Amino acid sequence: MLEHVQIIEEHGQAKFAVIDFEEYQSIKALLSEPEKLADYLDYLHIQAVKQASSKRHTLAEVKQACGILQAPHGITLEQMDAAIKNRGGSL
Numbered sequence: 001m002l003e004h005v006q007i008i009e010e011h012g013q014a015k016f017a018v019i020d021f022e023e024y025q026s027i028k029a030l031l032s033e034p035e036k037l038a039d040y041l042d043y044l045h046i047q048a049v050k051q052a053s054s055k056r057h058t059l060a061e062v063k064q065a066c067g068i069l070q071a072p073h074g075i076t077l078e079q080m081d082a083a084i085k086n087r088g089g090s091l
Helices: 021-032 034-052 059-066 077-086
Strands: 005-010 013-019
């Protein structure tokens, strides 16, 4: 968005910005619908975060950080509840 902008100056100061009409229509639609604008701002934030950090986490790392237990096959609900209680939580 806004990749091709022409700036018109007056007395050495930027006075007007000329943009493609389709871009103008897109921006107008974006600004007229709060939900679309919020989605676009979220998208921009996510892109900024991606650029700021190249660290990626595996699913196992995320589960561990969130304290999510992965039950082995064949474990009963009671055994899982006991394991969670041992860690100070509840099922």
